[in-house]
Amino acid sequence: xxxxxxxxxxxxxxxxxxxxxxxxxxxxxxxxxxxxxxxxxxxxxxxxxxxxxxxxxxxxxxxxxxxxxxxxxxxxxxxxxxxxxxxxxxxxxxxxxxxxxxxxxxxxxxxxxxxxxxxxxxxxxxxxxxxxxxxxxxxxxxxxxxxxxxxxxxxxxxxxxxxxxxxxxxxxxxxxxxxxxxxxxxxxxxxxxxxxxxxxxx
Numbered sequence: 166x167x168x169x170x171x172x173x174x175x176x177x178x179x180x181x182x183x184x185x186x187x188x189x190x191x192x193x194x195x196x197x198x199x200x201x202x203x204x205x206x207x208x209x210x211x212x213x214x215x216x217x218x219x220x221x222x223x224x225x226x227x228x229x230x231x232x233x234x235x236x237x238x239x240x241x242x243x244x245x246x247x248x249x250x251x252x253x254x255x256x257x258x259x260x261x262x263x264x265x266x267x268x269x270x271x272x273x274x275x276x277x278x279x280x281x282x283x284x285x286x287x288x289x290x291x292x293x294x295x296x297x298x299x300x301x302x303x304x305x306x307x308x309x310x311x312x313x314x315x316x317x318x319x320x321x322x323x324x325x326x327x328x329x330x331x332x333x334x335x336x337x338x339x340x341x342x343x344x345x346x347x348x349x350x351x352x353x354x355x356x357x358x359x360x361x362x363x364x365x366x367x
Contacts, residue, residue, distance in 0.1 A: 166192045169364075170232040172220040173197075177323025178238065178353075184344050185357035189364050191234065196224070203227065213239045214303055216253055217294035225296050233298050236360075240291035240352060242326060244312060246277065246284040255326075270316070270325035277312055285311045287330060289352040293360050302363055306355025309333050317341065 169191040171182050179195045186193065196203075206223050210216035221237030228235075241255030256262050260272040277285070286309070293304045310332040318328045318340035327339035332350055339347060348354035 166190060167234060168192045168194050168232060169234040169236060170194050170224060170228065171196070172224040172235060172237045175323040177321050177327075178240075179323075180321075181324070181347075181351075181353050182236070182238065182357065185348050185354050186361050186364070189361055191364065194232070201227065208239075210239070210253060213241065213253055213290055213292035214294070214305070217292040217303065221294045221296050221301075234364075235296045237294040237296075238291065238353075238356075240289065242330070243288045243290070244277075245286040246280040246312075266320050266322060266325040270320060270328070273326070274315065274329065277314075280312075282311070285313075287312050289326075289330065291352040291356040293356045295360055295363070297364070297367060302360070304356045304360045304363075306352040306357070308350060308352040308355065310335075313338060 167190065171179055171193055173179055173195065174197045176197060179197065183193050208216050208219065210219055216239035217237040219237065220239065221235045224237070225232065225235040239253065241252050243252055251258050259276065260269045264272070288307060288309045291306045295302050310330050313329045313331055316328040317331070317338045320328050321340050329338060331338050335350070339351060348358070
């Protein structure tokens with residue numbers, strides 16, 4: 166079976182990507198636990214597309230010859246009350262990327278204390294960049310919603326915001342949705358659905 170390298174060390178993202186791409190004729194491989202000197206990689210793109218492309222190309226070249234198929238993904242959130250603060254820097258924002266999920270989300274919820282409903286509007290964005298042999302494609306997904314006042318579901322490792330982001334039109338947060346529901350309406354699901362269709366043509 167062909168292997169697809171998913172260029173992430175985030176267990177939550179990898180799990181969701183595996184769920185969204187379930188059924189394709191590829192074995193998905195994560196960077197987590199891989200012995201790899203990637204200290205020179207800098208995620209400094211100004212857009213989600215740039216970061217997703219940088220990840221895919223960096224690891225494609227770093228592991229040249231080992232993986233013909235490499236997926237780079239970048240995602241984050243924009244929040245009305247924190248305009249310009251998160252976006253491509255979402256996980257590095259606030260308590261920082263070295264903070265635990267609990268530390269990060271605690272800092273985030275404290276920053277959101279006292280914010281009115283009007284300013285709790287948010288948008289999750291995901292970009293997936295695939296290198297598939299000689300082809301390269303980018304796919305994008307977006308989902309609007311709002312930030313709840315407290316966590317409304319247990320925190321999922323690597324993606325703590327999913328426990329306090331409620332998509333428009335639904336009564337529950339991301340983390341309370343079934344896999345099938347989330348793949349249909351989430352930013353990541355929307356980006357990976359057409360990517361899955363593309364892979365199925367190869």
